[in-house]
Amino acid sequence: MSYTLAIDIGGTKFTLAAFDGDRLVLRHSAATNREAGRDWMLEQVARIVAAWKQQASFDRCGVGFGGPVDFARQRVACSTHVGGWQDFDFPSWTQKELGLASVLDNDANAGALGEFLYGAGRHRDPLFYMTLSTGIGGGIVSGGEILRGADSYAGEIGHLTVRPGGPPCLCGSQGCLERMCAGLWLERDYGMPAAELFARPDFVERYVVDLALGLKSCIMLLNPSRIVIGGGISKAGDRLFSPLRAELRRQITNWSRARIDIQPAALGDDSVLWGAAALARLKQARMENKECL
Ligand SMILES: [Zn+2]
Numbered sequence: 001m002s003y004t005l006a007i008d009i010g011g012t013k014f015t016l017a018a019f020d021g022d023r024l025v026l027r028h029s030a031a032t033n034r035e036a037g038r039d040w041m042l043e044q045v046a047r048i049v050a051a052w053k054q055q056a057s058f059d060r061c062g063v064g065f066g067g068p069v070d071f072a073r074q075r076v077a078c079s080t081h082v083g084g085w086q087d088f089d090f091p092s093w094t095q096k097e098l099g100l101a102s103v104l105d106n107d108a109n110a111g112a113l114g115e116f117l118y119g120a121g122r123h124r125d126p127l128f129y130m131t132l133s134t135g136i137g138g139g140i141v142s143g144g145e146i147l148r149g150a151d152s153y154a155g156e157i158g159h160l161t162v163r164p165g166g167p168p169c170l171c172g173s174q175g176c177l178e179r180m181c182a183g184l185w186l187e188r189d190y191g192m193p194a195a196e197l198f199a200r201p202d203f204v205e206r207y208v209v210d211l212a213l214g215l216k217s218c219i220m221l222l223n224p225s226r227i228v229i230g231g232g233i234s235k236a237g238d239r240l241f242s243p244l245r246a247e248l249r250r251q252i253t254n255w256s257r258a259r260i261d262i263q264p265a266a267l268g269d270d271s272v273l274w275g276a277a278a279l280a281r282l283k284q285a286r287m288e289n290k291e292c293l
Helices: 037-052 090-098 107-118 177-181 183-190 201-222 232-236 238-251 268-287
Strands: 002-009 013-020 023-031 057-065 102-106 127-132 136-142 226-230 262-264
Touching: 002 037, 002 107, 002 268, 013 037, 013 268, 023 037, 023 268, 037 090, 057 090, 057 107, 057 268, 090 102, 102 107, 102 268, 107 127, 107 136, 107 226, 107 268, 127 201, 127 232, 127 268, 136 177, 136 201, 177 183, 177 201, 201 226, 201 238, 226 268, 232 238, 238 262
Parallel strands: 002 057, 057 102, 127 226, 226 262
Antiparallel strands: 002 013, 013 023, 127 136
């Protein structure tokens, strides 16, 4: 039996999964040690894969990375949350340490593809996927493919400015959507976990104003068939989604008949893993000159 290995490297947690075709058969998730940096993370990944290799064999690998990725060069550009990743050649590492060829993409791009193929975004083209978690990322699927743009930076909704002159963001700009709405900052700004904040309707009412400003730009530029939101904060469910839809209805330009179709991710915490596995299968199929996943 030959499995596909999927790796999701995030700022709060990292997760590995083994897929047998379209079936997720093994899964391991643990907290990211942000201070320990890149080498610690890679050691964890290598250790888990070594243990899995006792019971399974792998012949391809997909990696979703929580930060900008240069897709053409197959390198991590950087991580704003965890040190040591700048210009990292992840596929060379998987080849050398795991014995596996791999394909690397930004986690939100992988999540977008995962939801498009298997989750809440099925048959919804173009699809916009946003991860609302420690940080905020975005991915676009158009024409059945991830739309990466000229330099792999399409979909970076987290660093749209929603509050000009607002508080400084990790990216060096001010008042970014990520700075105003991501989990990392909510905890610091309000001194309590996001889960507690979203139990307070007065907080949510203010929160969705900034979130909708970001998504409004997406709707006006892309007119997506659906927007799927994943990541830890999306688990607030209707307490978040109902006020968000109402706020977007209020903000979207009157004459625009662009739909406001916003749904939580159907694959829960695993959108990135499903997408990373699909990317790995797609790469292998293309190398073998087959146009199927
Ligand atoms: Zn920013």
